[in-house]
Amino acid sequence: DETADSDAARFPINRIYYGPPGTGKTYELSKLLKREYEQAMTSVSKEEWQNQFVGEKAVGLTWWEAAAAALYQLGGKASVDTLLNHPFMKAIAVAKSANKNVRNTVWGALQYHTIESSETVKMSKRMAPAVFDKLPDSSWILAGDWEDAAADLKKLVDEYDAGPPSAEYIKRYSFVTFHQSYGYEEFVEGLRPVLDGDTETGEIHYAIRAGAFKDLCRKARLAPDQQFAMVIDEINRGNISKIFGELITLIEADKREGAVNAISVTLPYSGESFSVPANIDIIGTMNTADRSLALLDTALRRRFEFVPVMPDARDEPGAPLAGLRVSMGEQLV
Structure with missing residues (x-):
């Protein structure tokens, strides 16, 4: 329901689209991102x-x-x-x-x-x-x-x-794919080796760098009137406790910045006080062939709504089964 999605995107939502392979999860997600999280340059100040x-x-x-x-x-x-x-x-x-x-x-x-x-x-x-x-x-x-x-x-x-070129769009989302080696350092923050050209020695040292989610939070604070999305493909393939860490509580709608039960935590690497902006939605996709819904981290299941995506048989450009024809005896379906 596109109208329902449009209304929900105005508030912080945590949603996971799940289903077997080839059911159109990515297709549905791409339509949602284009509709809710892209903006034509002509309408941007x-x-x-x-x-x-x-x-x-x-x-x-x-x-x-x-x-x-x-x-x-x-x-x-x-x-x-x-x-x-x-x-x-x-x-x-x-x-x-x-x-x-x-x-x-x-x-x-x-x-x-x-x-x-x-x-x-x-x-x-x-x-x-x-x-x-x-x-x-x-x-x-x-x-x-x-x-x-x-x-x-x-x-x-x-x-x-x-200023903004007229022929482009602003994309207000970040896209990551979870896997077994993906961790807190890539998603929130961690140490990265850098060659510092601003010091006398110019030697390699380690610096604290923001991960994909923390960086998106920074961008979202710069445009509080706009909605942003953190898109996580294959969310069930990652170790949720390891990746989210203390943020698993902060992503709840009533724990966001400015909410009635707003919470902030001190990040372990930078020592910063951190909370999640209310204008960030977290949207994941999950292939049930990899791991069943019942095996997901309980903390994740409590904080996300799950939307099933069944096979999409529509014959239109971009749909997963577009152009597919199957013969059953002498009948073409």
């Missing part, structure tokens, strides 16, 4: 699009890249305070929440990547690319061969300034 753009493309920049992009967007000159208030820098600061001293980190990135001929920065160690210089008034500018070194960053900023 520039500010809303820019928030999502920053959340998807700028958040993965290193500190020096974010500083260079912000300087370029600000006309090539800015103070550290101005840089710290730039949307790119704010997004990275949120993503790297374990870093409690962002100002010092940004100062370090600027100085490590300062040109050798600088008269105001006297650090003995420098790192490539050298794209910054500091003026006597303590403001920073782009310098050296920054145009070549930051060519991709310029394109990123130009795309950001241009």
